[in-house]
Amino acid sequence: MQQSEQPPSAAPRVLLVDDDPTVAEVVTGYLERAGFTVDRVADGPAALVAAGARWPDLVVLDLMLPGMDGLEVCRELRTRGPVPVIMLTARSDEEDRILGLEIGADDYVTKPFSPRELVLRVEAVLRRHAADRRPGPLLRLGGLELDPAGRRAAKDGRPLALTLREFDLLSYFLRHPGQVCDRERLMREVWGWDFGDLSTVTVHVRRLRGKIEEDPARPRLIQTVWGAGYRFDPTPTPASASAPAPAPTEG
Structure with a gap:
């Protein structure tokens, strides 16, 4: 199913999916006061409708929903088109939070949470997300090719199936070859956050490695x-540590 066309609006539209009426009411109030238009539903099927x-423009999605859980909803939305997703979870289990990130959620917030922080x-x-959608030059480096305008990526000519944030992270590495980037820097530059759980970065790096290595x-x-962060090395050799990395080709 394709997403429906809608007229442009000055107020970003947030789809809030939560079966707790108290949480939904409070979050809706804060979002509307911040200038957002909010569509509020209580379960997965209603969210898809x-x-x-x-x-x-963005989905705030509770992980624990009756019938169809948040992970299923997120997967289905991803088949329809790109949309940022922030997951809400009452679970403290790290595996549950990581699973949400691995299927493409952009962030998660653990209940109870501050509505202002949300x-x-x-x-x-x-x-x-708005910055990511601005077109940029084609990037080629280390057998990788990224087309920012078309949001397409390939490794040695083979298409890569990347989530939105995996694409953004790989794009950042390609633009900064040979540089050591700590997790705080990646969270700030790729996610646009000055705060948050740094395991978000760790999970995305691991997932990205699984697709390009x-x-x-x-x-x-x-x-x-170790102790410093990550470095994208497009030409890894024993001498690469002392040699400057080549700049990416932009075409």
Whole structure:
């Protein structure tokens, strides 16, 4: 199913999916006071209907929903088109949070949470998403090719199936070859956040390695610099540590 066309609006549209009426009411109030238009539903099927009627600019999605959980809703939305997703979860289990990130959620917030912080995260994700959609030059480096305008990526001529944030992260590495980037810098530059759980970065780096490395257990392109962060090395050789990395080709 394709997303429905909707007239442009000055107010970004947020689809809020939560079966707790108290949480939904409070979050809706904060978002509306911050200038957002909010479509509020209580379950997964209703969320898909609402998204089909008016495609949202962002989805705030509870993980634990009756019948169809948030992970299923997120997967289905991803088949229809790109949209930023922030997941709400009452679970403290790290595996549940990581699973949400791995299927493409841009962020998660653990209940109980501050509605004001959620609004800040919504604003940060939307700012980053808008910046990501601005077209840029084609990037070629280390056997990788990225087309920012078309949001397409390939490795050695083979298309890569990347989530929105995996694409953004790889694009950042390609633009900064040979530089050591700590997780705080990546969170700030790629996610647009000055705060947040740094495991978000760790999960996305691991997922990205699984898609671009010949052996993800021994990564050569995205290398870990212990105690410092990560370095994208497009030409990993024994002498690469002392030689400057080549600049990406932009075409």
